[in-house]
Amino acid sequence: MIRIENLTKRFKKLQALGDINALFNKGQVISLIGPNGSGKTTLIKSILGMVKPDSGCIYVDTKPINGDPSYRSQIGYMPQIGHYPDNMKVGHLFNMMKNIRKVSDAALDTDLLVKFNLVSIFDKPMRTLSGGTRQKVSAALAFYFNPDILILDEPTAGLDPLSSEILKEKIIEEKKKNKLILITSHILSDLDELTTHVMYLQEGKMIFLKDIGTLRQETGQDRLGKAIARIMRDGKKDALWIDEVLAVKETGITD
Amino acid sequence: MLKLSRYVLYDIIRNKVIIAYSLFLFIVSFSLFQLEENDSKAILSLLNIVLIVVPLISMIFTTIHYYNSYEFIELMLAQPLSRSGILLSEYTGVALSLLSAFFFGVGVPVLLFAFDETGLALLFAGGALTLVFTSIAFLASVKARDKARGIGSALLLWFYFALIYDGLVLLILFSFSEYPMEKFTLLLSALNPIDLGRIFIMLKMDVSALMGYTGALYKDFFGSGTGIIFTVGIMLLWIVLPLWWALNAFKRKDL
Amino acid sequence: MRNILIVLLLLVICNVSANTVVVGKNSSIKTLRQGIAVAKDGDTVLLTKGTYKEGNIIINKSIHLIGVYAPVLDGDHKNEILTLTGKNIVIKGIHFTNAGYSSLNDFAAIKVIDATRIIIENNTINNASFAIHISNATYTTVRNNIISGTHKSEHLSGNGIHLWKCENAMIEGNSVRGHRDGIYFEFVTTSTIQNNTSELNIRYGLHFMFSHNDIYLYNTFRNNGAGVAVMYSKSVRMENNVFDKNWGASAYGILLKDISNSHIRNNKFIKNTVAIHMEGSSRIEVSSNFFQGNGWALKVQASCDDNTFHHNNFNGNSFDVATNGTMTLNRFYNNYWDKYDGYDMNKDGMGDVPYHPVSMYAMVVEQNPTTLMLMRSFMVSLLDKAEKAIPGLTPENLVDNKPMLKPNKL
Numbered sequence: 001m002i003r004i005e006n007l008t009k010r011f012k013k014l015q016a017l018g019d020i021n022a023l024f025n026k027g028q029v030i031s032l033i034g035p036n037g038s039g040k041t042t043l044i045k046s047i048l049g050m051v052k053p054d055s056g057c058i059y060v061d062t063k064p065i066n067g068d069p070s071y072r073s074q075i076g077y078m079p080q081i082g083h084y085p086d087n088m089k090v091g092h093l094f095n096m097m098k099n100i101r102k103v104s105d106a107a108l109d110t111d112l113l114v115k116f117n118l119v120s121i122f123d124k125p126m127r128t129l130s131g132g133t134r135q136k137v138s139a140a141l142a143f144y145f146n147p148d149i150l151i152l153d154e155p156t157a158g159l160d161p162l163s164s165e166i167l168k169e170k171i172i173e174e175k176k177k178n179k180l181i182l183i184t185s186h187i188l189s190d191l192d193e194l195t196t197h198v199m200y201l202q203e204g205k206m207i208f209l210k211d212i213g214t215l216r217q218e219t220g221q222d223r224l225g226k227a228i229a230r231i232m233r234d235g236k237k238d239a240l241w242i243d244e245v246l247a248v249k250e251t252g253i254t255d
Numbered sequence: 256m257l258k259l260s261r262y263v264l265y266d267i268i269r270n271k272v273i274i275a276y277s278l279f280l281f282i283v284s285f286s287l288f289q290l291e292e293n294d295s296k297a298i299l300s301l302l303n304i305v306l307i308v309v310p311l312i313s314m315i316f317t318t319i320h321y322y323n324s325y326e327f328i329e330l331m332l333a334q335p336l337s338r339s340g341i342l343l344s345e346y347t348g349v350a351l352s353l354l355s356a357f358f359f360g361v362g363v364p365v366l367l368f369a370f371d372e373t374g375l376a377l378l379f380a381g382g383a384l385t386l387v388f389t390s391i392a393f394l395a396s397v398k399a400r401d402k403a404r405g406i407g408s409a410l411l412l413w414f415y416f417a418l419i420y421d422g423l424v425l426l427i428l429f430s431f432s433e434y435p436m437e438k439f440t441l442l443l444s445a446l447n448p449i450d451l452g453r454i455f456i457m458l459k460m461d462v463s464a465l466m467g468y469t470g471a472l473y474k475d476f477f478g479s480g481t482g483i484i485f486t487v488g489i490m491l492l493w494i495v496l497p498l499w500w501a502l503n504a505f506k507r508k509d510l
Numbered sequence: 511m512r513n514i515l516i517v518l519l520l521l522v523i524c525n526v527s528a529n530t531v532v533v534g535k536n537s538s539i540k541t542l543r544q545g546i547a548v549a550k551d552g553d554t555v556l557l558t559k560g561t562y563k564e565g566n567i568i569i570n571k572s573i574h575l576i577g578v579y580a581p582v583l584d585g586d587h588k589n590e591i592l593t594l595t596g597k598n599i600v601i602k603g604i605h606f607t608n609a610g611y612s613s614l615n616d617f618a619a620i621k622v623i624d625a626t627r628i629i630i631e632n633n634t635i636n637n638a639s640f641a642i643h644i645s646n647a648t649y650t651t652v653r654n655n656i657i658s659g660t661h662k663s664e665h666l667s668g669n670g671i672h673l674w675k676c677e678n679a680m681i682e683g684n685s686v687r688g689h690r691d692g693i694y695f696e697f698v699t700t701s702t703i704q705n706n707t708s709e710l711n712i713r714y715g716l717h718f719m720f721s722h723n724d725i726y727l728y729n730t731f732r733n734n735g736a737g738v739a740v741m742y743s744k745s746v747r748m749e750n751n752v753f754d755k756n757w758g759a760s761a762y763g764i765l766l767k768d769i770s771n772s773h774i775r776n777n778k779f780i781k782n783t784v785a786i787h788m789e790g791s792s793r794i795e796v797s798s799n800f801f802q803g804n805g806w807a808l809k810v811q812a813s814c815d816d817n818t819f820h821h822n823n824f825n826g827n828s829f830d831v832a833t834n835g836t837m838t839l840n841r842f843y844n845n846y847w848d849k850y851d852g853y854d855m856n857k858d859g860m861g862d863v864p865y866h867p868v869s870m871y872a873m874v875v876e877q878n879p880t881t882l883m884l885m886r887s888f889m890v891s892l893l894d895k896a897e898k899a900i901p902g903l904t905p906e907n908l909v910d911n912k913p914m915l916k917p918n919k920l
Contacts, residue, residue, distance in 0.1 A: 001393045007324035011509075050332050051509040083326025087269040088262070094261050098336050296826060299886070307888055349693045421889035425874075425881060432878050453887060463807035464782060465828060466882040471759050473883075 001025050001149065001180045002047065007056035009042055009204075015157045016042040017053070018204045024182065024197075026148075028142030029175050030182040030193070030209075033199035033228065034237035040184045041080070042202070044151055047182075048077055060149070073101060080154045082138035083127040090137060094144065103145050111173075112140040115166050131158050139167055150174060150181045158189050168194060188225040195224065200231075259331065259341065263348025267320065273352050278310055280304070280360020288368040298369055298377060301361065302456055305381040306449050309357060310388040311413050317349050317392035318409040322402040329510055342393070342505045346498060350389045357385050372396065376459040380452035383490040387448045388413070390494050392472050394501040397508065420447045437469045441476065445485075448493045534558030534581075542567055544585070544834035549573045557581045557604060561879050568593045571803070577603035580634070583619075585609040590617040597626045609638035616668060616767035622650060626906065630655065640668030641689065648677045652684060654842045659688035664712050671696040673701075681706060691717040692734065704728050714739050715756070719744070726751060737762040737782060740759060746772040756782045763804070766791045774799060776920060784809050785827070792816045798920050801825065806832050806872075823866070823917045825849060828885070831867040833905060842910040846917045854915050865913040872896030 007020040017039045022236055024030055032040045045051040047058055049065055049072065057064050060071045113119060116136040121129070129137070133160045142150060152171075154162040171194050175181060177191070185191055198215055200207040208231075213225070221227040267273055284301055291297040324498045326344065331341045361381055365374040392409050399405035424443050428436055444450045458477045466473065533545035543564050545555045551572045559579040566589045570573065575592075579603060579605075585591045588888045590835040592601065594865040606619035618640035622628050623752045624647070631653040635641040641657040646652055650673075657670045670686035672694045673679055679701040685708075686692040692708030695701070703726035708715035715731035716738040718724070723745045730752040731738050737756035740746060746769060753763035763782035764774070768790040779785035779898060786796065786849040789811040796819045807827040808819070811836025823846045824830050830847060844860070852863035869892045874881050882891050897904060 045510070050329065052507060054263070060424075070335050072333060073335035075333065078334075079326075081327065082330070084330065085262070085266040085324060085327050087266050092262075092265075096258075099258050100336065213328075217426050293826075303891075363643075366878060373854060395868070417888050418892070421884050421887045425889070428878055428881050432880075436880045440880060444883065450883075450887070454883065457886060461884065462805075462828070465885070466879070469880050487679060 002062060003059040003062075004043075004047075005057050005059070007043075007046060007053050007058065009039075009046065009051060009053050015204045016035065017046070019092060020206050022199065022206065022209055023159060024047070025178055026180055027175070027178045027181065028196050029171070029181040029194050030197045031195040031224075032182060032199050032201065033188070033191075034207075037203075038200055039204040041246075042204075043185065044065070044153055047151065048072065059060045061222055073145075074148045075138070075240050076142035076145060077139075077149045078138045078142035078150075078152045078155055080157070081131075082134045082141075084134070084137070086127040087124065089123055090118060090126065090129070090246065093126065093137070094122075094141070101145050107146055109143050109146045112136070112143050112170055114172075115165060116140060132160060132163070136163060139170075143170060148179055149155065150179060150233040152181070152183045154185055155183060156185060156187060164190070188228070189212050198224070198228070259336070259344035260347040263324070263345055264351055267323075267348060267352040272316060273356050276316070276353075276361040277356035280308075280357065281364065284361050284364035288364055294369045295373070298365075298373055298460070301377060302453070305361065305377060305384065305456075306453055307417055309381050309384050310417065310449060311355075313353050313385050313388035314392040314395075314408065314409040314413045316353065317389045318406050321345070321393065322398035323406060323509070326376060332474070338506050339502050342502055346389065346393055348466045349393075350368050350386055353385050353389060354382055357381050357497055373456065373459045375407075375446070376456045379457050384448060384452050387490065387493040387497075390497040390501070394497040397501045397504045415445055417447050421450065424450075437472050439471070440469065448490060451486060451489055465496070520785075520835065528552040530554045530556060532558065534557045535560055541645045545643070546571075546573070546575075549623065565589045566591065568595070569599055570594075570596045571598060572598035574602070575604070576600070577605070577633075580605045582607055584682065585619070585638075587611070590619075590621055592620045594620065594622045594628060595624050597628075599627075600629045601631075602629070603632050604634075606633060606635040606641075607637050609635075609640070611666070613670075614910065616640050616643055616672075618672070619666070622647050626649070629653070631886055639666070641670050641671055641686070643672045644676055644679070645674040646676070647673075647679070649679070649681045650676060650684070650771070651872060653680070654683040655685075657684060657686045657689070659686075659690075659711075661688045661712070664690055669717070670708070670711065670791065673698045676701065680744075687711065691715075692731070693717070694825060695719065695721045697721060699723050702726070706730075709733050711735065716740075718743065722746070725749075730754065731756065731763075733757075736760060737765065739765040739767070741765070741767040742768055742769075744770050744772070747775075748773065748777065749775045750777065752778045752780070753782055753785065754780045758783060762787045764796070771777040773797075776804070779804055779807070780854070785825075787811075788814045788817070790814065794818075797818075797911060798823050799823075799867070800920055801827055801830075803827065806831065808867075809833070810840060811835070817841070818843075820844045821914075821918045822846070823920065825917070829869065829872045829875075831908065832872040832876050833908060836905050838905050838908040840908070842908070843912050844914055845910050846914040846919070850913050850915075852913065859915055860912040861915055865910045866898075866901065866904055866906075866908065867898060868908050869894045869909060870903055873903050 002024040004022045007017050009017040034040055042051055042145055046053055065071055111245050118136060118140055155167055171181060197211045199209040215227050216222060219227040219230040221230050283304060287297040287300050328341060362378055365378055391412055394407045395408045395412060399408055444454050455477060458473055531549045533539045533542050533555060539545050541564055542557060542562050546569055554574040554576060556779045558832050559578045559581050561582040561584055563586050583591050583604055583606050585608045587608050591606050593607050609619040610617045619635045619861050620630060620642045621640040622644040626648045628647060629651045630642060636655045637660055642652055647722060652671055659667055659855045667690040669691040671681055672695060675697040677699050679698060681693060681703045682705055686704045687710045689711050690713050692711040695718045698721040700723045702757045705728045707730045709732040711734045713735050715734035718767045720738045720742050722743055725747045728750045732754040734756050734760060756763055761783045763785040765778040766788045770792045772794045774796045776798050781803045781852045785801050787809045790813045792815050794817045796812040801823045804827045806829045807824050808831045817840040819842045821844050825848045842855050847865050847867060850861060851866045852861035855862050
């Protein structure tokens, strides 16, 4: 569904992406994992066409993405931090997106709108919303048009545990509908129950892309966090970061 | 694209800055017409507003708006919309709101008190300068890396067109005072939209008599059909070229 | 009714000593030429209604030629219509039209040569190159005539009222338009020009040269190609005139060149390119004038000295005073300048801070006129402000030490 060939991007001195090759298919939930600055967001933005790669190419449904923006109608994107026009009301925002996407009301997925109870704040201007509520709006927007591909950048960050659960359930539901879902998250425990594949990036390089079953088998670890930690320990790479991951993971458990 | 402009426009119109700007223009123009004993003196004072304040506010407002809607632009980029479409609808929204503020603030008093050729020339120049400096500000914003640089370069550009350029002209005229410079000054006036607007209005005020040979030449030129086409054409170039440049830069930009 | 009036008029005139000759369709004398021929000194020739085309008619007797119901003397575009010489001639109430044009002779509708005590009044003259041409005459009166020219180009057109080498002339209440110069004076002394309106002339409304001890009062000069020129003369009094809209690349309210010992008082200068341009002039008193909306109110060249400017009001002029030198020997005091922003601590109505009426930009423009393309730009106003704070270029002694805070009552 998405094919990435020899993708390279440099920001001045920083090698953001170095020769990435990957293939993502329907029904997969890909977890993008890596330390800060490893190129996760750059990769996502490249797929969305926000970052123009220096070389290489991305195909969505076998079509290269440069030029025609229409491929994005298949993609739902939830950004890390959603900023919206200050004076726009929530209802307006959904209306506007509907206008832009030109999707009939019957085809809309209002599941999250209902579950997050966003309809009740439809007449509130965006600037009055808290960060968490904005995240809910972003999430609802990403699923609103029932896209074949979902790209979620730190989806659960800033959400309360209840909303976080709702979102996770929604992701699982969409996974069952045979959609392609790309997730980045620091909270590996969140990904545990969702993910089918793990793509691990470091310093702009793809270290591996494996399905979770293989990963568990290779490492003998059931939990994703530990599995990755094991791999990294074995590879003796960036051991410091692994400790960081584990620390995060542990706080995730105590939550 | 127009749909998007509608939302941008809607967002800006509700913005207090643009309301304050139009009220400021309205109060200043209205009181000028009330206070000055004759309308042509009021037009002269308005001339300064049109030549200095309108470009300044247009530049600053556009730049700040651009950076404030950066995330909105990002959101739009994730939708099936082309980049030039997004930037052009931003431009249309900003330009339309600034234009309406100008035509409300200055246009209404002028039409009420000084509805003649000079008044219309003033409105034409003001409208054109609004569009030109919105265009230039878009270029500065797209080219600059961050908000501070963006606003800084917008201010510098304004300072250049409003003041420094005329200083350079003075310098040139004195350095080459032995040569016939009249025709050359026509070219010089085309290289600065503020100067072009000023000369265009001044000739409608019939100041040309003061300018001796230069005035006669200008009067001949700007009074003729060619001169009007020249003025409108150069103004259009000043609107289109920076915008075109901004569009090209925006298309290649990583967001 | 008309006929009765004429008869009554004739009776009245007949009762006076002199004879009256009636010329017209209904009279035994059909042509003006015949009428003049039979008239004797002191007689009155009445020209009744009708159009007369008789070529050039010469009057050299002391007769009164009076038109009744505006008879028309038509020059047929070929001839000078009337030529007067001698003394005590009156021409009154006649409509002159289509006087001829010649590039060799100054053909006129009415020409006066070598004459004294001539009165030309209440006539209408149109389509003439020269309308009234007077040379070498004394005690001439030209009064209440309405003169309109052809608006042709400068060299094809003549002057409205042209005086050359005259004394004690009185030009009064005339309206002149569409000629080369509205009123032209050369070598005319001790004469008066008053209550005339001279407008829309191709060159000057009033052109005045080598004419001493003259007065002009209550005239209006409007919309003339080059305004009014007063040159090479002494002791001229110019009072209560209006100089209005003399607007063009080289138009002046008054152009003064080599004038001395004169007065310019109580005039109004409104919307002229240059209200008063002075060169080579000395001992002129310019007082109680009103300058409004002119490009330059005063251009005082460095060749002028010992002039005084006081109790004038300057309002809304682009430049108040311009000069081309750095030294000035003229005095300014008690003028009202609308651009003055000083204060008056002792409440005597005069500002405590001197006013320098020459702006920095005025000096710049004087040196390099092309810089006028920068007029009303932000940079120019900054330049002027800076020069006010730290004077350097503007002439230091061109200053009004006692500027008025409120406009002078005029």
